[in-house]
Structure formats: C-alpha cells, structure tokens
Amino acid sequence: MFxxxxxxxxxxxxxxxxxxxxxxxxxxxxxYRPVADPEAADxxxxxxxxxxxxxxxxxxxxxGRLAGIKRRRPEMRLAVGGCVAQLAGRRIQRRAPYVDLVxxxxxxxxxxxxxxxxxxxEGPLSDVGDGDGxxxxxxxxHAVLQPTVSRFVTIMQGCDNFCTYCVVPYARxxxxxxxxxxxxxxxxxxxxxxxxxxxxxxxxxxSYGNKEGLCSFAELLTRVAAVEGLARIRFTxxxxxxxxxxxxxAFARLDxxxxxxxxxxxxxxxxxxxxxxxxxxxxxxxxxxxxxxAVRPQIAITSDIIVGFPGETEEDFNxxxxxxxxxxxxxxxxxxxxxxxxxxxxxxxxxVPMAVKRRRLDALNELxxxxxxxxxxxxxxxxxxxxxxxxxxxxDPGRPGDDDRVQWTGRTSSNKxxxxxxxxxxxxxxxxxxxxHRVRIEAAFAHSLxxxxxxxxxxxxxxxxxxx
Ligand code: 5AD
Ligand code: SF4
Numbered sequence: 521m522f523x524x525x526x527x528x529x530x531x532x533x534x535x536x537x538x539x540x541x542x543x544x545x546x547x548x549x550x551x552y553r554p555v556a557d558p559e560a561a562d563x564x565x566x567x568x569x570x571x572x573x574x575x576x577x578x579x580x581x582x583x584g585r586l587a588g589i590k591r592r593r594p595e596m597r598l599a600v601g602g603c604v605a606q607l608a609g610r611r612i613q614r615r616a617p618y619v620d621l622v623x624x625x626x627x628x629x630x631x632x633x634x635x636x637x638x639x640x641x642e643g644p645l646s647d648v649g650d651g652d653g654x655x656x657x658x659x660x661x662h663a664v665l666q667p668t669v670s671r672f673v674t675i676m677q678g679c680d681n682f683c684t685y686c687v688v689p690y691a692r693x694x695x696x697x698x699x700x701x702x703x704x705x706x707x708x709x710x711x712x713x714x715x716x717x718x719x720x721x722x723x724x725x726x727s728y729g730n731k732e733g734l735c736s737f738a739e740l741l742t743r744v745a746a747v748e749g750l751a752r753i754r755f756t757x758x759x760x761x762x763x764x765x766x767x768x769x770a771f772a773r774l775d776x777x778x779x780x781x782x783x784x785x786x787x788x789x790x791x792x793x794x795x796x797x798x799x800x801x802x803x804x805x806x807x808x809x810x811x812x813x814a815v816r817p818q819i820a821i822t823s824d825i826i827v828g829f830p831g832e833t834e835e836d837f838n839x840x841x842x843x844x845x846x847x848x849x850x851x852x853x854x855x856x857x858x859x860x861x862x863x864x865x866x867x868x869x870x871x872v873p874m875a876v877k878r879r880r881l882d883a884l885n886e887l888x889x890x891x892x893x894x895x896x897x898x899x900x901x902x903x904x905x906x907x908x909x910x911x912x913x914x915x916d917p918g919r920p921g922d923d924d925r926v927q928w929t930g931r932t933s934s935n936k937x938x939x940x941x942x943x944x945x946x947x948x949x950x951x952x953x954x955x956x957h958r959v960r961i962e963a964a965f966a967h968s969l970x971x972x973x974x975x976x977x978x979x980x981x982x983x984x985x986x987x988x
Pocket of ligand 1: 571572685686687784786825826855856857858859860
C-alpha cells in the first residue's frame with residue numbers, strides 16, 4: 521500500500537467546504553491522507569469560488585504560489601475544482617499550464633477515476649461535464665475539514681433563480697434536490713460520529729423538493745429533527761420569495777431549529793430589487809421579518825447586501841440604509857457589486873464608480889456594526905446556552921476585554937460566537953467539544969461575545985434553551 525498525501529485549499533461558501541470534505545473522503549478511500557502543508561502534498565487541490573471578482577483573483581494568486589512548489593517538486597500534481605473550474609474549464613490550463621487537472625462542480629463523483637489517471641501519468645485533464653441527475657456520493661463522511669460537532673449537509677445543488685448579478689446558476693447548474701431519505705441517513709451517520717448540530721445547505725433551501733415533487737423543506741426539517749442525539753438544526757440560504765408559511769410554522773413547532781435565519785435582502789430599494797430580478801419588494805421582506813419574530817421573538821436575522829448595483833442612486837442606497845435600520849440585523853455580509861462575466865447585470869448601465877461603492881460600503885458597515893454592538897451589549901450579564909466547538913483560536917489577543925483566560929469557543933443558538941473562560945476555582949470543569957453548556961456573557965463586540973462558564977443548573981444540561 522502506497523502512502524500518498526493530499527492538501528485541499530478551499531475558497532468560498534459552506535457548500536465548497538462540504539464539497540471539500542467529499543473530495544477528502546474519496547481520496548482517503550483511495551489510500552491518500554490529508555496534510556496541512558501543501559509543501560508536503562503529492563496532490564494539491566484548489567477548491568475555487570467565482571461569486572465575486574476578488575475571490576477569482578485569489579485563485580490565480582494561489583495557483584502562482586503552488587506553481588513555485590511544483591517547480592521544486594515536479595512530481596506534485598495540481599488540481600483545480602469548484603466554481604471557477606466549472607466556468608473556465610481548460611482556459612485555466614491555458615493561463616496556468618502547470619495545472620494537471622480541472623474538475624467542475626458536478627465532477628466530484630468522478631474525482632477518484634481522474635486521480636487514478638493522473639497517477640498513471642496521464643494529463644493535463646479536464647472534466648466539467650454534468651452528472652446523471654443529482655450528485656450522490658456514497659461512503660464515509662469523516663470530518664476532515666469541518667469541526668466534528670457541527671457539520672454541513674448539502675440538500676440541493678444548483679439554482680434556477682437567475683438573479684441578474686449572480687454567477688451561481690452558471691457555475692452550479694440547474695436546481696436539483698437530494699432524496700429526503702438519503703439526507704436523513706447522512707445526518708444519522710454524522711450524529712453517530714459525534715455531530716450535535718447540522719446545517720442544511722442549498723442556494724435556496726426554501727424551494728427544496730418542489731421541482732422533483734419530493735417533500736417540502738418544512739417536512740424535511742421535521743424528519744431531520746426526529747434524528748435522536750441531534751441537538752441543533754440550521755439551514756442556509758433562504759430566498760425571501762420562497763419563504764413559506766409552513767417554514768415560519770416550523771420555527772414555532774421545532775425546538776431543535778436554531779434561533780437564526782440567514783435571509784439575504786440584497787437591497788432596500790424596490791427599483792433595484794426589480795433590476796436584480798429578486799421577485800419581492802422591501803415591504804414583503806419587512807412583513808416576513810415581522811412574521812418570523814411573531815413566532816420566535818428571539819430569532820437572529822442575518823442578511824447579504826450588495827451596494828453599487830448598476831444604476832443604484834443615492835436615494836436607492838438610502839432606502840437600503842433605512843431598511844437595515846428598520847430590521848435590526850444581527851449580522852450582515854455587505855459586498856460591493858462586481859461584474860461577473862456572462863450575467864445580465866454585467867451588461868446593465870450606468871456602472872457605479874468604485875469610489876462611490878467603497879463609500880457606500882463603509883457607511884453601511886458603520887451603521888450595521890453600531891447596531892450589532894448594541895444588540896450584543898444587551899446580552900451582557902445574561903446567561904446563554906453554547907454548543908462547545910473546541911479551544912479558542914485567540915486570533916486577536918490584543919482586543920479590549922479579551923484576556924489570558926479565554927480558552928474555549930462555541931456558538932449560541934442564534935449563531936453568535938462566544939469565546940469563554942473557565943471559573944478560576946479549583947474544581948473548574950473541563951469542557952468538551954459537543955457539550956451544550958451555559959455561559960455568562962461579560963463583554964460584547966460587533967462580531968462576538970466574551971463570557972465565563974456558568975454553573976449548570978440541574979436539569980438544564982443538554983436541553984435546547986433559547987437564551988440568546
Ligand atoms: N457582486 C457582488 N456581490 C455578489 N453576490 C453575489 N453575486 C455578486 C456580485 N456579482 C453576493 C450576494 C449573495 C452573496 C453570496 O454574494 O449578496 O447573497
Ligand atoms: Fe445567486 Fe440568486 Fe441563486 Fe442566490 S438565489 S444563488 S443570489 S441566482
């Protein structure tokens with residue numbers, strides 16, 4: 521048995537993280553083992569993202585660095601997967617001739633065969649073809665790149681919405697949903713391997729199963745919630761136009777469903793929403809927020825916003841600021857618009873100058889950070905339930921309020937990151953990843969909370985509680 525190594529560098533969304541674990545599991549079944557350092561890899565894979573120009577630029581700069589390794593170790597094989605691979609195909613090898621394999625988003629199931637051909641000395645290779653229907657990859661689901669306690673499960677692939685700015689329908693193809701029985705079986709396998717939380721993934725989970733006549737997304741959630749040993753369920757992403765009354769009702773019915781929904785609004789201006797082909801207006805969005813809060817008052821709502829979409833005026837942008845103020849988002853991913861080749865918006869005019877996009881992005885982030893900080897400060901002094909993920913990375917040790925005691929990290933049901941320390945008593949507990957425990961919040965920041973492990977009142981441990 522040979523001993524070969526692989527390294528995967530993933531750029532982009534959670535779906536890419538899930539795909540990277542599929543690739544890793546397939547390679548491990550072939551006798552490969554993962555290494556953290558590409559210098560030590562026999563096979564290096566770059567798992568790419570095409571959503572914005574910046575992500576695509578990152579791919580080529582990373583490939584340049586990997587080319588340096590390959591010059592020193594010509595036997596290393598270099599592969600490019602993901603959305604840029606799907607869209608650019610062999611053009612990648614024309615620009616970066618040292619790339620041995622390009623494989624698209626629907627070619628992951630064929631990766632073992634492609635790697636065997638590389639091993640046999642073939643190449644350069646390219647596979648950006650479709651599969652037969654929805655991609656199903658059987659076999660183990662070791663957590664190679666994700667934390668064991670919190671796992672992603674892709675429930676559908678592709679997107680049929682064609683928002684005018686978005687490259688996803690071209691990079692990931694038509695929408696296809698996986699069979700609910702296979703999804704539940706996968707969740708059971710993950711829970712048996714130590715998962716306590718799953719996040720169900722799709723470009724638009726609210727339309728799950730519609731096309732194929734499978735069960736509805738709300739029914740799927742009910743089936744996943746019945747998996748014993750699973751404590752928490754999350755999902756992403758929801759398109760507002762498809763958020764059904766049944767899904768809102770699921771927040772009332774299902775305790776395991778976390779206090780969080782990611783509901784991208786993209787703009788607060790009806791005129792821009794129409795130009796984006798979003799098929800809802802600002803009032804519809806505000807009504808959805810009110811209905812969600814009516815059934816789950818503590819629900820955290822996060823969103824995506826694009827500023828500087830072609831034709832966006834100062835008045836349109838003010839409508840966005842106004843909506844952000846009105847909703848009170850718990851978190852916001854704000855981007856300046858970038859043209860993606862082949863999308864309808866790339867042909868729309870007038871373009872908004874970069875300096876204006878930057879100014880609008882700064883104004884939006886400033887408003888949001890102040891609002892998020894205020895929402896988080898309201899939690900100081902309260903006790904929240906946290907799913908312990910592991911030791912804290914302490915990426916920013918100089919941060920005010922942070923101190924040497926910070927040792928652990930986890931998330932609330934509302935998806936807020938909580939870094940916490942243990943009490944300084946002699947009989948301090950020893951947290952374990954996967955534990956649900958109470959943490960008293962001592963300080964708040966725009967993107968995280970800081971706390972201390974609180975005593976565990978009898979009977980509360982392990983139960984879902986909606987404290988945040
Ligand atoms: N430019 C800027 N942001 C974009 N997004 C998608 N396409 C573009 C683009 N061309 C953002 C949207 C989406 C998120 C994942 O990325 O806000 O919800
Ligand atoms: Fe892109 Fe719109 Fe589909 Fe989301 S719903 S992936 S923004 S086309």
